[in-house]
Amino acid sequence: AAGVIQSPRHLIKEKRETATLKCYPIPRHDTVYWYQQGPGQDPQFLISFYEKMQSDKGSIPDRFSAQQFSDYHSELNMSSLELGDSALYFCASSAPAGANVLTFGAGSRLTVL
């Protein structure tokens, strides 16, 4: 079965650079969620999109932005990167029916040097 695809899997950036993470949800899933997980931490909700509109917003820094495109894939853009942005970034998607289950991607590991 198709899963949630995230790219890149690993990314290394310098401070003050920008980074873009991509997420391809499971086909026919209409809601995408982004989470950030620091080392040894629980995942923190950043932002979500339902039918290409922002549906909820969590602890996402102003330096970050995201959107969901017409094909339902989503991108998380991070600018002016800081050392503290180093983390695993997970994308998850859920289906319209029985929409209580989130399926997570394998994550993108961002390292800021």
Next chain:
Amino acid sequence: GNSVTQMEGPVTLSEEAFLTINCTYTATGYPSLFWYVQYPGEGLQLLLKATKADDKGSNKGFEATYRKETTSFHLEKGSVQVSDSAVYFCALKSGANSKLTFGKGITLSVRP
């Protein structure tokens, strides 16, 4: 707002020991409850879920029962294996398209 509280870890058990990981929650309405597992270096995988009071979720020998009266969703397994070593997250969700709120997670190590 919604919150999930997990017992503090880490937990170290011998193979074939009984496992209980406590989880309690605070939420408005009637949330769905989940356990996710994260193996070393991997993403989050759904282990089991329960969507209403008294439901029992089960998978791979793990079980958890949705207890509304005690607002709990404790995870149990009768006989753990080395391969169960991972981080376990309790989580809740209040309605369709809403975010998942996680507990702090607990690291389980099972020794042979």
